[in-house]
Amino acid sequence: MASRGKRGVPATPRVISPSPTPSERDESGQEPSSSYSGPTTRSAARRRLAATPQPAPEELDEDDSPDLRRARTRSRSPIDTRKPGRLTSRRSENAANGVRTTVADTKKANGQPKPQSQQHLPAKIDTTNGHLSPPAPSTGHGWSWRDLSRSPSPLGLIPIHRHWRTFVHKHEVPRKALHVSIGFFVVWLYLSGTQTRAVCPYLMGALVPIAAVDVLRHHYAPFNRLYVKVLGALMRESEYAGYNGVIFYLLGAWAVLYFFPKDVGVMGTLLLSWCDTAASTFGRLYGRYTPRIRRGKSLAGSLAAFIVGVGTSAFFWGWLAPTKGPLPGDEHFMFTGSLRLPSALADAVGLEPAKAAISGGLALGIMSVWSGLVAAASEVVDIFGWDDNLTIPVLSGLGIWGFLKVFG
DSSP: OHHHHHOOOOSSOOOOOSSOOHHHHHHHTOOOSSOOOOOOOHHHHHHHHHHSOOOOOOOOOTTOOHHHHHHSOOOSSOOOOOOOOOSSOOOOHHHHTTOOOOHHHHHHHTTOOOOGGGTTSOOOOOBOOSSBSOOBOSSTTOOOTTTSOSSSOOBSSSHHHHHSIIIIIISOHHHHHHHHHHHHHHHHHHHTTOOHHHHHHHHHHHHHHHHHHHHHHTTOHHHHHHHHHHHGGGSOGGGSSSOOHHHHHHHHHHHHHHHSOHHHHHHHHHIIIIIHHHHHHHHHHHGGGSOEEETTEEHHHHHHHHHHHHHHHHHIIIIIHHHHOOOTTGGGOSOSSEEEOOHHHHHHHTOOTTTTEEETHHHHHHHHHHHHHHHHHHHHOOSTTOOHHHHHHHHHHHHHHHHHHHHO
16 A cells, blocks of 8 residues: 555556556456566566556446446546436335435435535425325415416326326326317307397306305315316316316307407317317317417417318308308398408508408418417417416407408
């Protein structure tokens, strides 16, 4: 050990060659075959060993093979054989009991101090309710309606979601089938000549009892469990402790059919039924490959809503209404196949009245593109955390009504 501490650093870097060094030959007791040396006394061998620089000892793992030991570069500093720390917390049986283990807790358990920047931070305690649902907040303000995110949903509250994870929970096939079927039901009502104002009493008649039942189930846990057991396939798990999306669906459809003209009301309901379903489906499938617009909304879902909105507008105003109509109430349509610049704007740019109007396929194309933009924007926007089943038809109706009020 004394001789090792006295040796100096070599002047030139040492190159490791496949052939053994003189010190290695001395240690192994092998002599070169090309030269001969006579008998060496013990004192001469010790002097030779002390004069030859020795490679620094390195701590080798037990798993290293002899080839790796041979090929590893000699270093003056010993190799630290400790395994690197885990970047994520280790899952243990504490997770099943509702206890969260973080990286900071792991370092504390291993005796490593916290970083200086985190020593004065307040401790954040998360408690769970025993399920894979959103944990109870650490603040004392209680739940906020923004905490009950409608997409993605937690897993563990509704039994049918655990048994049918792909069919019911991941892709929401029963819920989306009901969502899309409402659009076809609206088309059937239109073809039968039903007026939009005539549908509103039925929507309100269904809204009142459904809302009353929803309030009742939140006050009585046994009734809530029975409700979830019967209708769990049509619910999201966030609706276990929140209000049912059907309430907002009925309220949004009632508002757009009651306050807007017939064609705008029908379009608002169709955009709710088909564009929202397309955005949810393609957002779940391809949203991870596209930029995120906001929480739970991706560019893939917005593009799907836009494309379906363009197709829905072209289907209704370009084929359904002209081919199957005119029906009762069609004379009050806001879009009659032509668009016109306002007179003030036409005079400002110097256009004659005949040149300030367009009709036919060009007008239908502009109207379809605008409907797609309105549908995509209403699907993305967040107004006070309100349910999108309410905001999509109302905002779509407002956007289409305002556009046609100016250019219709």
